[in-house]
Amino acid sequence: MDLVIFVEQQAFMGKSKAPQIPDFRLSPRIDQVGVGDRISRITTRSIKSSSKLQGLKMILNMIDLTTLEGADTQGKVSQLCNKAKFLHGSNPDLPTVAAVCVYPNFVSQAKKALLGTNINVASVATAFPAGQSSLDVKISDTKLAVDNGADEVDMVISRGRFHQGEYNYVFDEIAAVKEACGSARLKVILETGELGALDKVRRASDIAIYAGADFIKTSTGKISPAATLPVTCVMLEAIRDYFYESGTMIGMKPAGGISNSKLALQYLMLVKETLGDAWLSNQWFRYGASSLANDVLMQIEKQRTGNYQSKDYFSKD
Amino acid sequence: MDRVEITKTYKIYIGGAFPRTESGRYYTPKRGEKALGNICLSSRKDVRNAVVAARGVHNKWAGKSAANRSQILYRIAEMLEGRKQQFIEELILQGSTKSQAVKEVIASVDRLIYYAGWCDKFAQVFSSVNPVASAHFNFTAPEPMGVVSIVCKEESGLLGIVSAIAPVLAGGNTCVLLASEQRPLCAITFAEVLNSSDVPGGVVNILTGKRTELIEHMASHMDVNGFLYCGTDKKDINTVQQLAVENLKRVTIRAFEGLMNDDHNTPYYIDDFIEMKTTWHPIEKIGATGSAY
Numbered sequence: 365m366d367l368v369i370f371v372e373q374q375a376f377m378g379k380s381k382a383p384q385i386p387d388f389r390l391s392p393r394i395d396q397v398g399v400g401d402r403i404s405r406i407t408t409r410s411i412k413s414s415s416k417l418q419g420l421k422m423i424l425n426m427i428d429l430t431t432l433e434g435a436d437t438q439g440k441v442s443q444l445c446n447k448a449k450f451l452h453g454s455n456p457d458l459p460t461v462a463a464v465c466v467y468p469n470f471v472s473q474a475k476k477a478l479l480g481t482n483i484n485v486a487s488v489a490t491a492f493p494a495g496q497s498s499l500d501v502k503i504s505d506t507k508l509a510v511d512n513g514a515d516e517v518d519m520v521i522s523r524g525r526f527h528q529g530e531y532n533y534v535f536d537e538i539a540a541v542k543e544a545c546g547s548a549r550l551k552v553i554l555e556t557g558e559l560g561a562l563d564k565v566r567r568a569s570d571i572a573i574y575a576g577a578d579f580i581k582t583s584t585g586k587i588s589p590a591a592t593l594p595v596t597c598v599m600l601e602a603i604r605d606y607f608y609e610s611g612t613m614i615g616m617k618p619a620g621g622i623s624n625s626k627l628a629l630q631y632l633m634l635v636k637e638t639l640g641d642a643w644l645s646n647q648w649f650r651y652g653a654s655s656l657a658n659d660v661l662m663q664i665e666k667q668r669t670g671n672y673q674s675k676d677y678f679s680k681d
Numbered sequence: 682m683d684r685v686e687i688t689k690t691y692k693i694y695i696g697g698a699f700p701r702t703e704s705g706r707y708y709t710p711k712r713g714e715k716a717l718g719n720i721c722l723s724s725r726k727d728v729r730n731a732v733v734a735a736r737g738v739h740n741k742w743a744g745k746s747a748a749n750r751s752q753i754l755y756r757i758a759e760m761l762e763g764r765k766q767q768f769i770e771e772l773i774l775q776g777s778t779k780s781q782a783v784k785e786v787i788a789s790v791d792r793l794i795y796y797a798g799w800c801d802k803f804a805q806v807f808s809s810v811n812p813v814a815s816a817h818f819n820f821t822a823p824e825p826m827g828v829v830s831i832v833c834k835e836e837s838g839l840l841g842i843v844s845a846i847a848p849v850l851a852g853g854n855t856c857v858l859l860a861s862e863q864r865p866l867c868a869i870t871f872a873e874v875l876n877s878s879d880v881p882g883g884v885v886n887i888l889t890g891k892r893t894e895l896i897e898h899m900a901s902h903m904d905v906n907g908f909l910y911c912g913t914d915k916k917d918i919n920t921v922q923q924l925a926v927e928n929l930k931r932v933t934i935r936a937f938e939g940l941m942n943d944d945h946n947t948p949y950y951i952d953d954f955i956e957m958k959t960t961w962h963p964i965e966k967i968g969a970t971g972s973a974y
Contacts, residue, residue: 674904
């Protein structure tokens with residue numbers, strides 16, 4: 365049954381309620397072999413012609429175009445913003461990306477560059493990427509981003525505290541950052557590459573969701589492995605279960621390591637088949653990527669012209 | 682008891698590995714009644730994968746010192762020499778006489794040696810220092826073109842391949858090569874030679890299959906910079922020239938008649954796949970003595 369219809373029925377029957385905060389030690393255990401099996405059924409499928417083209421355009425519109433390097437300059441950020449606005453000059457029918465994602469000190473510049481577009485500015489915060497700092501520093505980092513005009517904030521959880529079993533600390537920290545965000549949407553990065561087993565991924569997802577995350581996000585992109593299909597599947601299931609429980613939609617953002625269209629399309633299939641059509645918009649699903657956009661553009665041009673493309677003819681981002 | 686003969690599976694060569702074609706199709710070229718083998722019928726996606734491999738390794742190959750490229754080409758010749766007998770047998774299987782086959786293999790080894798020698802010499806021959814009317818030191822030097830599509834000569838199983846790729850590699854290019862449709866055996870065995878000759882995976886990629894299916898994709902691919910067509914088929918040549926226009930691929934057509942001839946030992950075959958870069962370097966007065974560079 366479609367999720368949204370299910371919850372509407374529940375609400376109609378008076379079953380919808382504010383969810384109780386559960387005991388996170390009791391988060392569901394994940395069947396790793398089962399997840400692997402499910403993913404292998406997705407990766408062996410292929411999407412062709414018109415549905416592929418539609419999928420590719422949808423992916424473009426879901427990308428958070430990202431630059432998070434120590435070597436970032438104002439020039440790099442302005443180039444990125446320009447790329448976000450004009451993805452490929454010779455094809456004006458393309459959508460724009462969803463957002464650009466930068467460090468807090470570039471937010472005001474990016475905001476200015478994207479004025480008058482519907483492209484959001486996302487900023488990482490809370491001592492990204494390690495998150496090894498005090499709560500005060502994390503809050504002021506968040507405020508820096510929000511005060512400069514960030515529409516979305518990407519925070520990292522304290523993985524060390526999580527491994528020590530201090531789930532309440534992690535929970536409270538997310539809740540505090542959420543409060544500091546004000547109206548900005550909060551994406552909570554679990555850094556699944558540092559969490560270990562899928563059970564932990566599920567537990568961290570539950571903590572983030574109940575603590576007030578608007579989005580849960582796999583990775584910073586600084587650790588390998590970054591986003592993978594199995595991890596994303598587990599996180600999507602956490603989102604689905606919370607939706608059954610509360611009727612509230614949570615967004616999902618896999619980030620890092622998604623650099624080609626074929627893989628991105630597989631993520632799209634996974635979202636559609638786990639959560640349904642309601643999540644197939646950039647309001648609820650994003651890709652954090654830097655090189656994905658050009659690969660998608662090359663695929664779209666291949667569909668349009670019939671010729672395999674070269675990256676020589678696409679602007680760098 | 683008679684032993685069951687173990688026959689070789691001829692697969693394609695992409696990025697230093699021997700995959701089967703992604704299409705899963707094959708064809709069976711014949712010599713009279715005798716089937717030569719089940720050969721991969723490559724698809725456009727194999728072309729795509731091969732170009733990705735060739736592009737990926739291009740900087741590495743072009744960045745090697747000329748002397749090192751020379752050593753590697755020489756190494757290919759050495760490995761080919763060591764497996765002469767196998768190539769002779771394959772050529773005979775595909776319709777050559779014994780003496781033709783021996784000649785063809787020896788000529789192939791010699792041709793590799795010839796181009797190995799040119800690797801660190803053609804730049805001196807083709808580059809120049811140009812007199813200009815301003816205060817500049819002006820010079821022109823060759824650079825590799827990039828990724829080159831090669832359609833091999835249909836009538837020659839081994840020498841056709843060697844004569845096509847040796848000058849392309851000597852110039853620092855990487856290539857995607859379509860073997861002779863009816864004589865594909867030596868192409869894949871030659872890939873094994875390349876694979877054990879210090880040639881980085883992806884520098885040469887070898888596909889087998891139908892020209893009518895693949896030429897179009899080899900010529901239209903935007904990430905291919907040059908095209909070498911070996912043969913005389915007017916229709917093919919026309920297709921290649923038309924499709925190459927899209928990204929201004931440099932197309933070279935060679936009939937490759939009398940391949941055993943020394944006419945085909947020429948540095949101008951290298952020249953066809955290099956680009957000339959001209960640099961204007963401002964001249965600075967050094968010291969107050971009036972001497973200028």
